[in-house]
Amino acid sequence: MDKSINEEHNRDEYLFQHLIAMFQSLAFQQLGKLVNPITGKVEGDLQQAKITIDMLVMIQKKTEGNLADREKQLLDRAIMELQMNYVEELNTKDLEEEKEKNEDIEEGKKEEEKEKESEKKSKTESNDKKKGDN
Helix, strand or coil, rough: CCHHHHHHHHHHHHHHHHHHHHHHHHHHHHHHEEECCCCCCCEECCHHHHHHHHHHHHHHHHHCCCCCCCHHHHHEEEEEHHHHHHHHHHHHHHHHHHHHHHHHHHHHHHHHHHHHHHHHHHHHHHHHHHHHHH
């Protein structure tokens, strides 16, 4: 009888580890850290990654006090790694957006300079033409 209970406990621990690994892999795909096995591409979706991480946090809260030490450590470590990677991706995204914004500003300034140069050139040509008419 004890052997049967022990086998069931081992199976449950094994299934729990796979559940956490499944969510962790999904979140890493959503963070753009792993290749999507279906598309074969690296695809990021930070909003979905946040939801997946939040699901792991919910599991952590709901199982508090019911996990073996190894299971708790596995879940805690998975959440910590994912949260750190999520913040890293947010910062990277913010930097990329800031860079794009600065590039757009620089491009706008260059366009303004070209327009001013064009206006100056038109005025100069207009003035030269008026002088030539006089």
